[in-house]
Amino acid sequence: xxxxxxxxxxxxxxxxxxxxxxxxxxxxxxxxxxxxxxxxxxxxxxxxxxxxxxxxxxxxxxxxxxxxxxxxxxxxxxxxxxxxxxxxxxxxxxxxxxxxxxxxxxxxxxxxxxxxxxxxxxxxxxxxxxxxxxxxxxxxxxxxxxxxxxxxxxxxxxxxxxxxxxxxxxxxxxxxxxxxxxxxxxxxxxxxxxxxxxxxxxxxxxxxxxxxxxxxxxxxxxxxxxxxxxxxxxxxxxxxxxxxxxxxxxxxxxxxxxxxxxxxxxxxxxxxxxxxxxxxxxxxxxxxxxxxxxxxxxxxxxxxxxxxxxxxxxxxxxxxxxxxxxxxxxxxxxxxxxxxxxxxxxxxxxxxxxxxxxxxxxxxxxxxxxxxxxxxxxxxxxxxxxxxxxxxxxxxxxxxxxxxxxxxxxxxxxxxxxxxxxxxxxxxxxxxxxxxxxxxxxxxxxxxxxxxxxxxxxxxxxxxxxxxxxxxxxxxxxxxxxxxxxxxxxxxxxxxxxxxxxxxxxxxxxxxxxxxxxxxxxxxxxxxxxxxxxxxxxxxxxxxxxxxxxxxxxxxxxxxxxxxxxxxxxxxxxxxxxxxxxxxxxxxxxxxxxxxxxxxxx
Numbered sequence: 001x002x003x004x005x006x007x008x009x010x011x012x013x014x015x016x017x018x019x020x021x022x023x024x025x026x027x028x029x030x031x032x033x034x035x036x037x038x039x040x041x042x043x044x045x046x047x048x049x050x051x052x053x054x055x056x057x058x059x060x061x062x063x064x065x066x067x068x069x070x071x072x073x074x075x076x077x078x079x080x081x082x083x084x085x086x087x088x089x090x091x092x093x094x095x096x097x098x099x100x101x102x103x104x105x106x107x108x109x110x111x112x113x114x115x116x117x118x119x120x121x122x123x124x125x126x127x128x129x130x131x132x133x134x135x136x137x138x139x140x141x142x143x144x145x146x147x148x149x150x151x152x153x154x155x156x157x158x159x160x161x162x163x164x165x166x167x168x169x170x171x172x173x174x175x176x177x178x179x180x181x182x183x184x185x186x187x188x189x190x191x192x193x194x195x196x197x198x199x200x201x202x203x204x205x206x207x208x209x210x211x212x213x214x215x216x217x218x219x220x221x222x223x224x225x226x227x228x229x230x231x232x233x234x235x236x237x238x239x240x241x242x243x244x245x246x247x248x249x250x251x252x253x254x255x256x257x258x259x260x261x262x263x264x265x266x267x268x269x270x271x272x273x274x275x276x277x278x279x280x281x282x283x284x285x286x287x288x289x290x291x292x293x294x295x296x297x298x299x300x301x302x303x304x305x306x307x308x309x310x311x312x313x314x315x316x317x318x319x320x321x322x323x324x325x326x327x328x329x330x331x332x333x334x335x336x337x338x339x340x341x342x343x344x345x346x347x348x349x350x351x352x353x354x355x356x357x358x359x360x361x362x363x364x365x366x367x368x369x370x371x372x373x374x375x376x377x378x379x380x381x382x383x384x385x386x387x388x389x390x391x392x393x394x395x396x397x398x399x400x401x402x403x404x405x406x407x408x409x410x411x412x413x414x415x416x417x418x419x420x421x422x423x424x425x426x427x428x429x430x431x432x433x434x435x436x437x438x439x440x441x442x443x444x445x446x447x448x449x450x451x452x453x454x455x456x457x458x459x460x461x462x463x464x465x466x467x468x469x470x471x472x473x474x475x476x477x478x479x480x481x482x483x484x485x486x487x488x489x490x491x492x493x494x495x496x497x498x499x500x501x502x503x504x505x506x507x508x509x510x511x512x513x514x515x516x517x518x519x520x521x522x523x524x525x526x527x528x529x530x531x532x533x534x535x536x537x538x539x540x541x542x543x544x545x546x547x548x549x550x551x552x553x554x555x556x557x558x559x560x561x562x563x564x565x566x567x568x569x570x571x572x573x574x575x576x577x578x579x580x581x582x583x584x585x586x587x588x589x590x591x592x593x594x595x596x597x598x599x600x601x602x
Contacts, residue, residue: 010037010057010058010059010060010061010063010064011055011056011057011058011064011085011086012030012055012056012057012058012064012067012068012083012084012085012086013053013054013055013083013084013085013086013087014026014053014054014055014056014081014082014083015052015053015081015082015083015084016052016053016079016080016081016082016111017041017050017052017053017054017076017079017081018050018052018076018077018078018079019049019050019052020050020077021041021050021054021076021077022041023039023040023041023054025076025077026039026041026054026056026076027039029071029074029076030056030058030067030071033063033066033067033070033071034058034059034060034062034063034064034066034067035058035059035060035063036056036057036058036059037057037058037059038056038057039054039055039056039057040054040055041053041054042054042055046558055086064085067083068083068084068085071083072084072112072115073110073111073112073115079135080110080111080112082111082126082127082128084124084125084126084127085125087125097148097151098125098144098145098146098147098148098150098151099142099143099144099145099151099172099173100142100143100144100145100151100154100155100170100171100172100173101140101141101142101170101171101172101173101174102114102118102140102141102142102143102158102168102169102170103139103140103168103169103170103171103216104139104140104166104167104168104169104215104216104232105129105137105139105140105141105163105164105166105168106163106164106165106166107136107137107139108137108164109129109137109141109163109164110129110137111127111128111129111141114127114128114129114141114143115127115143117158117163118143118154118158121145121150121151121153121154121157122145122146122147122149122150122151122153122154123145123146123147123150124143124144124145124146125144125145125146126142126143126144127141127142127143127144128141128142129141130142138218138220139216139218142173151172154170155170155171155172158170159171166216184281186236187236187239187240187281187282188215188232188233188234188235188236188238188239189230189231189232189233189239189281189282190208190230190231190232190233190239190242190243190279190280190281190282191228191229191230191278191279191280191281191282191283192204192228192229192230192231192246192277192278192279193226193227193228193229193277193278194272194274194275194276194277194278195227195229195251195277196251197227199219199227200219201217201218201219204217204219204229204231205217205231207246208231208233208242208246211233211238211239211241211242211245212233212234212235212237212238212239212241212242213233213234213235213238214231214232214233214234215232215233215234216230216231216232217229217230217231217232218230222346223342223343223344223345223346224342224346230282239281242279243279243280243281246277246279247276247277247278247279247280248272248273248276248277248278249276249277249279250273250275250276250277251277252275260275268322268323270322270337309336309355309356309357309358309359309361309362310353310354310355310356310362310383310384311329311353311354311355311356311362311365311366311381311382311383311384312351312352312353312380312381312382312383312384312385313325313351313352313353313354313369313379313380313381314350314351314352314379314380314580314587315350315351315377315378315379315380315580315583315584315587316340316348316350316351316352316374316377316379317348317374317375317376317377318347318348318350319347319348319375320340320348320352321340321342321348322338322339322340322352324340325338325339325340325352325354326338326354328369328374329354329356329365329369332356332361332362332364332365332368332369333356333357333358333360333361333362333364333365334356334357334358334361335354335355335356335357336355336356336357337353337354337355338352338353338354338355339352339353340352349586350584350586350587353384362383365381366381366382366383369381370382371576377580377583378532378576378579378580380576380577380580390594391594391597391598530546530547530550530579530582531579532576532579534546535547535575535579543575544571544575547571547575547578547579547582548567548571550582551567551570551571551578551581551582552564552567554581554582554585554588555567555570555588555592558588558589558592559592559596562596562599565599566592566595566596566599569595569598570591570595
């Protein structure tokens, strides 16, 4: 018989899997317990890499129970797996009922040891020790019981009990959304960094124990190998005393201090002495994120980032950190704060924020540094915007108004001014025509584009009616475009290159398509790499076309169904920004995601 509360379907969740574990491997393991109905390892929708968990469905509940009892925490490809019942109804998990938080765990306590300890008090739905990518424990974990009564009993019986070499603290888990604002006056947990790499937990405890009893401590390392630590006191007064005495204290030897005697102390990007210990109240991840948003939002208010002084910088070199970014912009004025985020490997994410003390200094920095080549890359420098403000600006720019009217005021729709007919062509800024390389699918997806009343197009207006769209212009052609490929171009129109596989127009080999004297030649080939020098050598009228030929296939990798529409949106950007996107697939994906958010709000 299934235990009370066990779902009546035989589906198991299998977590903590290595990336190389496949469905075939799981089938071989779980089918030895009983007949398996299906197996699925969950993967990233784009890269198809394993997300580290999967689901195993059995024909019989009894077989699933046996697998849970015999295979839970067994080794798969050298890593202990974690098995629990698959909860189809997320309400139980999201409610947090029966979920407890276990703190100050011994590093030798793993998932199985935690499960064995807490299974005495009731049926466990899930149990996990938080750990890094190498499997090293962070010193805390979570246990989710089927009932609140079991959770309360576990808290009463285990809180303050010694497990391994440490006395654990057990309490009810509270979701971060339900936690009140942090108490900045009554705190016991400290965050410590800027200490010697030779320090271990014994050395750390020896220094901090001078100010009062330390309940727990741990030392961690970031992706670049820099150490930081957390120290928790039993009393608030002891924690405050440690902050007052140890923050900015220099622990170097007297000989090392003598070398810098008489010199101005060296400061890091946050204004902290590079040789001084950092010791302050520990912040939660959410609190720190909120502080950074306020600091670098550029939205004005009472924060340090007043309107017009916070700059957004992108296309940074991989090795750029806070100090390097600050050094780039220091010549333009007083910098109040700087941030160059890094990824999990310690490399720059390619963007950063620089906050100046005045708007004049920020304006000067934008004027001097925008498009300046640093380490072989042209920088983009502009005023920082909140995400909400940026999305509103993009929606106002690209979203048609009610009634089918676009930004230019003309009616959208089939053949209407300001719109685009089916099978039509888009002429991006610069006034040239995009070749039909994107196919009919792109043309149909482009939809209405912003534009104003018509204007002449490259040598003269097309016969048969006025041109649609102002700068950027819109060149329109009907569905019969392929049939026109063998005919001479209309007066003033750029000759069109045929699609691959399309028969060439009749005429002697190598002959140029017929056209009026002085008609422009087709754009140069962009089969090779496209960079700033190649783009500068091309006529301004065809530069957007060259970028578009590279941009469309790159966007198709991320959004094949809407690649045409997104390409048209992005071609409104500066050429320098577009070249940056072509160089960085990461930045391109972020920009594609931003465009998708704009399109989804329509």
